[in-house]
Amino acid sequence: DADVTQTPRNRITKTGKRIMLECSQTKGHDRMYWYRQDPGLGLRLIYYSFDVKDINKGEISDGYSVSRQAQAKFSLSLESAIPNQTALYFCATSDLNGHNEQFFGPGTRLTVL
Amino acid sequence: RKEVEQDPGPFNVPEGATVAFNCTYSNSASQSFFWYRQDCRKEPKLLMSVYSSGNEDGRFTAQLNRASQYISLLIRDSKLSDSATYLCVVNFLTGGGNKLTFGTGTQLKVEL
Numbered sequence: 588d589a590d591v592t593q594t595p596r597n598r599i600t601k602t603g604k605r606i607m608l609e610c611s612q613t614k615g616h617d618r619m620y621w622y623r624q625d626p627g628l629g630l631r632l633i634y635y636s637f638d639v640k641d642i643n644k645g646e647i648s649d650g651y652s653v654s655r656q657a658q659a660k661f662s663l664s665l666e667s668a669i670p671n672q673t674a675l676y677f678c679a680t681s682d683l684n685g686h687n688e689q690f691f692g693p694g695t696r697l698t699v700l
Numbered sequence: 701r702k703e704v705e706q707d708p709g710p711f712n713v714p715e716g717a718t719v720a721f722n723c724t725y726s727n728s729a730s731q732s733f734f735w736y737r738q739d740c741r742k743e744p745k746l747l748m749s750v751y752s753s754g755n756e757d758g759r760f761t762a763q764l765n766r767a768s769q770y771i772s773l774l775i776r777d778s779k780l781s782d783s784a785t786y787l788c789v790v791n792f793l794t795g796g797g798n799k800l801t802f803g804t805g806t807q808l809k810v811e812l
Binding site: 627628629630631632637643675677686687688689690691692693694696 | 742746800802804
């Protein structure tokens with residue numbers, strides 16, 4: 588079984604809809620992250636969390652919100668989706684005691700029409 | 701200037717060749733460095749970590765030059781299965797904790 592899972596894997600939605608992406612991990616890591624990837628750009632950090640109920644903004648948090656209610660779960664919400672949020676979204680985890688090596692989920696491909 | 705810069709490629713090499721990628725970074729406070737491999741439409745997967753001057757794992761060797769602020773990845777005896785995009789990733793400490801900055805990747809195509 589995969590250590591980091593994401594649901595859904597693919598989603599097509601319409602402008603203005605609310606959508607939630609879920610991430611779960613069995614690695615026992617404290618730290619979790621949400622990134623988006625666009626063609627020609629590196630992965631960009633949206634939000635991150637170092638512990639349950641700890642929430643920190645990344646470099647592109649506008650238009651997104653997150654929730655960390657349990658160590659193993661970190662959800663990303665788009666309150667009112669817009670077309671430029673069409674991207675590949677990755678969840679990642681890292682160990683508090685490591686060098687910040689991050690381990691990624693399989694990704695969610697989101698299309699906003 | 702980008703924080704992490706890589707040649708996007710593609711590098712087209714024959715099977716069995718040796719190929720090297722370079723990556724430069726701008727933040728001298730960077731602490732640790734990684735190479736990730738990413739296949740098309742898949743998640744990045746950690747290939748190598750570099751904490752001191754370098755690291756070797758089988759056919760893969762990573763070198764770090766802190767004075768010149770660059771990291772390299774050498775792949776010997778290239779296999780068809782090495783075809784992928786290689787991401788250079790730099791970790792540095794900020795007021796909000798450790799932060800990874802990703803390069804846009806170098807594409808490798810290994811051909812028969």
